[in-house]
Amino acid sequence: xxxxxxxxxxxxxxxxxxxxxxxxxxxxxxxxxxxxxxxxxxxxxxxxxxxxxxxxxxxxxxxxxxxxxxxxxxxxxxxxxxxxxxxxxxxxxxxxxxxxxxxxxxxxxxxxxxxxxxxxxxxxxxxxxxxxxxxx
Ligand SMILES: [Zn+2]
Numbered sequence: 001x002x003x004x005x006x007x008x009x010x011x012x013x014x015x016x017x018x019x020x021x022x023x024x025x026x027x028x029x030x031x032x033x034x035x036x037x038x039x040x041x042x043x044x045x046x047x048x049x050x051x052x053x054x055x056x057x058x059x060x061x062x063x064x065x066x067x068x069x070x071x072x073x074x075x076x077x078x079x080x081x082x083x084x085x086x087x088x089x090x091x092x093x094x095x096x097x098x099x100x101x102x103x104x105x106x107x108x109x110x111x112x113x114x115x116x117x118x119x120x121x122x123x124x125x126x127x128x129x130x131x132x133x134x135x136x
Contacts, residue, residue, distance in 0.1 A: 006032075009045050035062055042068050051084050058088025066092055070101075079110035086116045095120045 003012040007024035016027040028037060041053035042065070054072065057065035065088070072085035086105070090098060098120075105117035 004045065006040065009043065011045075035060075035064060038062070039065060039068060042072065047078055047081060050078075050081050054081065054084045054088050058084075058091040061092045063092065073105075073113065079112040082110060083112035083116045086113055090116075090120050 001015075003015045003026060004010070005012055005019040005022060005024065005026045006028045007019060007026075008022040010019055010021035012019060012026040014026065016025070018024070019026050028040070032040075035057075038053045038057050039062075041049050042057075044050050044053065050072075054065075054069060057069065069085045069089040069092070073082050073089055076082040076085065090102075095102060102117045102121035105113055106121050107114075109117060
């Protein structure tokens with residue numbers, strides 16, 4: 001089993017103790033909340049952990065995730081992660097709030113991101129699960 005340092009994301013052999021790379025504690029602080037752990041996982045070296053974190057944060061509509069998700073949606077080199085981050089950002093912020101960003105991404109973004117942006121930037125478009133109640 002491989003573990004990842006809470007401070008620097010280096011691989012570690014044990015779930016707790018000192019990190020070989022940064023010398024900090026490998027384990028999360030005892031008081032770290034579930035949301036803090038999810039936010040931490042947004043920068044995880046494993047793409048699938050990042051994806052899950054982005055998805056769950058969106059489903060929970062975590063305001064604290066807005067800025068990190070926005071950054072990922074705009075700059076992540078992995079277009080699937082960027083697309084998921086955008087989906088989650090829309091779940092939290094609502095597509096009206098994001099309209100300008102969505103219009104821009106619909107024109108110039110990697111294909112996966114463009115697809116999400118287009119689905120949500122069409123005026124009166126259906127675009128979402130469960131209808132307009134989802135988007136406040
Ligand atoms: Zn470390």
